[in-house]
Structure formats: structure tokens, C-alpha cells
Amino acid sequence: MTDSWQECMNHCVDITKQAGKIVREALEKDIAVMEKSSPTDLVTETDQRVEKLIISAIREKYPTHCFIGEESVAAGAPSVLSDAPTWIIDPIDGTTNFVHRFPFVSVSIGFTVNKEVEFGIVYSCIEDKMYTARRGKGAFCNGLPIKVSGQEDITKSLVLTEMGLKKDPEHFKTVMDNIQKILNVPVHGVRCPGSAAVNMCLVACGAADAYYHQGIYCWDMAGGAALVTEAGGVIVDITGGPFDLMSRRLIVASSPRVAQRIAQELTVFPCGRDDAP
Ligand code: IPD
Incomplete structure (x- = not known):
């Protein structure tokens, strides 16, 4: 039986790589910063552009799927999780880091079905680390398996x-x-x-x-x-x-x-x- 969520995940990895490239290129230019709810809650044109790119690339292939995206919600879209396949998107997680070129800046996408996370992709763009995890199949960084420290103390x-x-x-x-x-x-x-x-x-x-x-x-x-x-x-x-x-x-x-x-x-x-x- 084909694993249709795996197909979604492969598509997501490709899109996340493209998004990360845009984020890295934006770091080479001037970054225009806007404030959202307060002077410390920042957004840039790149956050908005990257979210639009991710959603349109996914919607083209999966037109019935739902989305919760940071910048879409900021613009008034609902933030409600249903049982439907849902892509939960942070186009730039670490916007303040991005603005300051502090090197922990990621594109983060989680995909849920029946409110359970089926897979997660986090691309730490400046470090060029692509973290991927599919439910029941382990977690990876740039294709190599990763595991927690196991520390109990x-x-x-x-x-x-x-x-x-x-x-x-x-x-x-x-x-x-x-x-x-x-x-x-x-x-x-x-x-x-x-x-x-x-x-x-x-x-x-x-x-x-x-x-x-x-x-x-x-x-x-x-x-x-x-x-x-x-x-x-x-x-x-x-x-x-x-x-x-x-x-x-x-x-x-x-x-x-x-x-x-x-x-x-x-x-x-x-x-x-x-x-x-
Ligand atoms: C923020 C970052 C930050 C955390 C904030 C988040 P954003 O995400 O994850 O570490 O302290 O609460 O909102 O706004 O850069 O996507």
C-alpha cells in the first residue's frame, strides 16, 4: 500500500529547501522590519513571502488540505485544528534572530491528520540542517538518524x-x-x-x-x-x-x-x- 502522507512529506522537504534558500538569500540584503503586536514582535517581508510560497506550492498539489500559518493567522485567518489533513507552518521561526542574522533561523512545518502530527520538517537555514521525522519512522538530520541524550538526571x-x-x-x-x-x-x-x-x-x-x-x-x-x-x-x-x-x-x-x-x-x-x- 502506498503511504500517501510520505508523499506529502517528500513534497514538503522540497518546498522547505526552496523556502530556506529564499531566507538565506534575504540575509544578504537589507531587511525591512515591521512590528506586529508590540515593538518586540517582529515580521519581515520574507516571513510573508515564504509563507505564501509554501502554501501555494502545497495547495497546488493538495487542494483539499487545510492550513494554519503564522502570517495568515496574523492577517485574520482562523487558527482551528480539525481532523482534516492540516499543514501548520512557521515560515521563519526565529524572526528576531533573522533580523539580527543570529544563526538559529528555521522554516518549520508540521502536518497533522485527525489532530495527530504525522510528520515534521524543520530546516535550520543558516546552519543548513534539514531535520525530518515521520511518525513511527524515526528522526533525522540531513538524512542521518538522531536521538535524544536519554539524560534522566x-x-x-x-x-x-x-x-x-x-x-x-x-x-x-x-x-x-x-x-x-x-x-x-x-x-x-x-x-x-x-x-x-x-x-x-x-x-x-x-x-x-x-x-x-x-x-x-x-x-x-x-x-x-x-x-x-x-x-x-x-x-x-x-x-x-x-x-x-x-x-x-x-x-x-x-x-x-x-x-x-x-x-x-x-x-x-x-x-x-x-x-x-
Ligand atoms: C518565536 C520564536 C521564539 C519564541 C517566540 C516565538 P517567530 O517565533 O520561536 O523563540 O520565543 O515565542 O513566537 O515569531 O520568530 O516565528
Whole structure:
């Protein structure tokens, strides 16, 4: 029997390579920066152009499929996950990094059917690392298998997070207090590389042992979720319960023990849902 989702994945890898080339070429030119919801929430013409290219190339081949794309949602499109085959797209994950030419910038695409992630592609464009994972078939970087560190001991872990957009002072304080609590466990260190999708790939390939975040979006998580799971890692809610792709929060880790230990430390704050009316 042919695997039709594998065909979608092959198509997606080709499109992601083209998108990554556009992102790299854009880094050679002047980058015009626009603000979205706040002075720290940035978008560029390249984010918008790349998303349009990805959606039109997929729609041409799969006209009945659904899309949730960061820039389409910013322009007013709905962000609702149904059982239909759905492409969840972040054209540039790490836009602030892109603007500053800080080298963690990715194109991230996750594909869901019946709300389950079937495959994820994350292309870290500047590093030229193509991360791919198909459900049940393992995780790869540039075609070579990758796996999580398997670390079980939080005190020997390198933990990733992000500091967020700092819009709400109370939430921002909680974010900073949470970082302090994790540092005090103690852990080996905390890092904020600036692209959620790359963070998940760093856990997937064992370069970091965990990543947690409250306040991101489904397009930041969908591609990387497949990578972490297929690399043998775990993905849970920030409370330690089951992961929900539309919940805007997650912990990914090299082992259930590390994930639950992080959940135990964190103070949770309300960050809304992607599919909130
Ligand atoms: C952002 C990055 C960043 C995270 C933000 C995200 P974007 O994605 O993943 O690491 O801190 O919360 O929104 O906006 O560059 O696609």
C-alpha cells in the first residue's frame, strides 16, 4: 500500500529547501522590519513571502488540505485544528534572530491528520540542517538518524527556554522566576537560542536535554514535536500532563523523569489557546 502522507512529506522537504534558500538569500540584503503586536514582535517581508510560497506550492498539489500559518493567522485567518489533513507552518521561526542574522533561523512545518502530527520538517537555514521525522519512522538530520541524550538526571541537564515578548509585566516576572527556579535545581545551564523549532531539534539530537515554554503557538511547536517524539524524547504539557498542540505551552525532554522534574518547578500562567474564539 502506498503511504500517501510520505508523499506529502517528500513534497514538503522540497518546498522547505526552496523556502530556506529564499531566507538565506534575504540575509544578504537589507531587511525591512515591521512590528506586529508590540515593538518586540517582529515580521519581515520574507516571513510573508515564504509563507505564501509554501502554501501555494502545497495547495497546488493538495487542494483539499487545510492550513494554519503564522502570517495568515496574523492577517485574520482562523487558527482551528480539525481532523482534516492540516499543514501548520512557521515560515521563519526565529524572526528576531533573522533580523539580527543570529544563526538559529528555521522554516518549520508540521502536518497533522485527525489532530495527530504525522510528520515534521524543520530546516535550520543558516546552519543548513534539514531535520525530518515521520511518525513511527524515526528522526533525522540531513538524512542521518538522531536521538535524544536519554539524560534522566535534571542536575546534569542543559535546559532551553525563551524569555518571551515581555508584554505583560506579571507574566514576564513569572518567566524570569521560573528560569531562576530551574537554575537553582541546579541544572548545568539554561540557554535561550531564539527559535522554538530549533530548540526542539536541539533536544531531539541530544545537544540539550530539555526545553520548556509558555506562550508560543502551534506553528512554533508542530514541526519540532514530531522530531522530539521520533528521536525518543517526551513531550508533555507544562503541568506534566498530556501535550495539547493548541495549548501554547509545552515541555520537551530527553526522558519522562526530566520532563516531570521541570513541571514540578514551574509556575503556570494563563497564556490562552491558539483556537480560542
Ligand atoms: C518565536 C520564536 C521564539 C519564541 C517566540 C516565538 P517567530 O517565533 O520561536 O523563540 O520565543 O515565542 O513566537 O515569531 O520568530 O516565528
